[in-house]
Amino acid sequence: xxxxxxxxxxxxxxxxxxxxxxxxxxxxxxxxxxxxxxxxxxxxxxxxxxxxxxxxxxxxxxxxxxxxxxxxxxxxxxxxxxxxxxxxxxxxxxxxxxxxxxxxxxxxxxxxxxxxxxxxxxxxxxxxxxxxxxxxxxxxxxxxxxxxxxxxxxxxxxxxxxxxxxxxxxxxxxxxxxxxxxxxxxxxxxxxxxxxxxxxxxxxxxxxxxxxxxxxxxxxxxxxxxxxxxxxxxxxxxxxxxxxxxxxxxxxxxxxxxxxxxxxxxxxxxxxxxxxxxxxxxxxxxxxx
Numbered sequence: 689x690x691x692x693x694x695x696x697x698x699x700x701x702x703x704x705x706x707x708x709x710x711x712x713x714x715x716x717x718x719x720x721x722x723x724x725x726x727x728x729x730x731x732x733x734x735x736x737x738x739x740x741x742x743x744x745x746x747x748x749x750x751x752x753x754x755x756x757x758x759x760x761x762x763x764x765x766x767x768x769x770x771x772x773x774x775x776x777x778x779x780x781x782x783x784x785x786x787x788x789x790x791x792x793x794x795x796x797x798x799x800x801x802x803x804x805x806x807x808x809x810x811x812x813x814x815x816x817x818x819x820x821x822x823x824x825x826x827x828x829x830x831x832x833x834x835x836x837x838x839x840x841x842x843x844x845x846x847x848x849x850x851x852x853x854x855x856x857x858x859x860x861x862x863x864x865x866x867x868x869x870x871x872x873x874x875x876x877x878x879x880x881x882x883x884x885x886x887x888x889x890x891x892x893x894x895x896x897x898x899x900x901x902x903x904x905x906x907x908x909x910x911x912x913x914x915x916x917x918x919x920x921x922x923x924x925x926x927x928x929x930x931x932x933x934x935x936x937x938x939x940x941x942x943x944x945x946x947x948x949x950x951x952x953x954x955x956x957x958x959x960x961x962x963x964x965x966x967x968x969x970x971x972x973x974x975x976x977x
Contacts (some may be wrong), residue, residue, distance in 0.1 A: 696896050698868045698888060699813055699846060704768035709755040709893035711736060714887060719757060721884050723764060723860040726809055726821055726842050734759050742813070762805040763788055768868075769812045783807055807840045811868060815847035820865065843953070860884055902962045927955045934959065939968035 696703045708718060720731040738755030755766035765784065769777060788806040816822060824833040824841040846869035852858065854865055863878035863885050873885065880886065894900055928947050935943045949957065958975050965971040 696892060697768050697871050698892070699811065699871075701768045701770060703892075703895055704811070704868075705755065706895050707888055708766060708768075717882075718753065718884060718887055719766065721861070721882060722766065722809070722864070723757070723830045726844060727764075727807055728838075729759070729764070729807065730760065731759070733762075734755070736823055737763070739815045759804075762807055763792075764807040764809065765812070766809040769810060779806060781810055781841065785841060789838060803838055805840060807836045807842065809844065811846060813846050813869070815850070816843075816845040818848070818851075820845055820848040820852065864888065924952050924955070927952055927959075931955050931959045931962075934962050935968065935971075939960060939971070941968045 698704070708715065708722070716734070716736065720734060723729055723734070724854055735758045737758045757764040757766075757940050765788070767781065767784075783805060787810055789803060792803050822843040824843065824847065826837050826839060828834060829874060844865065846865060849858075849866045849869050851860060852862060858876060858878035860879045860881050861884075863873060863876065863880065865876070866876060867885060867888060868905070891916055928944075928950075932943055935941055936950055947958070950958065954975075958971070961971055961974050
């Protein structure tokens with residue numbers, strides 16, 4: 689039986705890690721191309737970071753950043769999110785930002801002068817206002833960036849490229865983004881100076897033809913999805929139990945049947961109302977999903 693072909697999306701997280709995060713000069717050049725176009729950082733001397741899991745405590749969640757980059761002046765990671773940015777994902781990526789600052793202090797010397805900037809590039813399958821690339825960091829109330837800021841997030845809104853493609857010829861970088869967003873460049877006028885589109889297409893053929901690798905990676909992703917679901921359910925259950933205990937103490941009521949219907953954000957909202965509501969019925973009336 690010959691090799692099969694598997695249909696892929698260029699924004700599929702597994703495929704993204706394959707063509708963007710694998711070892712080799714071609715992959716490193718591709719990452720350099722993305723970094724320069726998205727962040728305008730100097731990429732001379734960038735190196736591939738350690739791909740092994742890192743933890744802060746024995747109970748901490750392991751994270752592997754397949755697109756981790758080390759530079760003398762900064763660390764950087766690229767992540768693909770093939771969905772809209774929900775509350776869980778937003779907190780997850782902010783966690784990545786904070787965790788990578790903390791990890792730099794694990795030698796316990798507390799030399800804050802040595803902390804490097806951490807940049808997170810997040811590719812997300814959404815259209816957002818008129819910005820293809822959005823930037824987030826720490827700012828004062830009046831808008832100025834905090835001095836010597838060390839956390840930076842660059843959000844690439846993939847679907848915004850559709851509007852640009854209707855207006856003019858795409859640059860090579862824009863063509864890469866269009867391919868991620870739409871899985872094709874058919875009918876699109878674009879430049880190709882450095883061969884980055886060709887690099888992506890060549891990896892498409894390699895990845896889609898290797899059935900053994902596909903099955904292994906899909907199994908790993910399925911296991912990770914279930915693990916994340918279990919972690920999230922365990923977290924929500926803990927929050928629900930905490931709110932239930934507060935309701936029992938104040939109102940002497942069993943609210944478990946009511947609380948089972950709510951997600952994490954809604955449970956925290958209920959918890960915030962308990963102090964202001966004198967009765968259980970008032971709490972239920974005050975809470976609006």
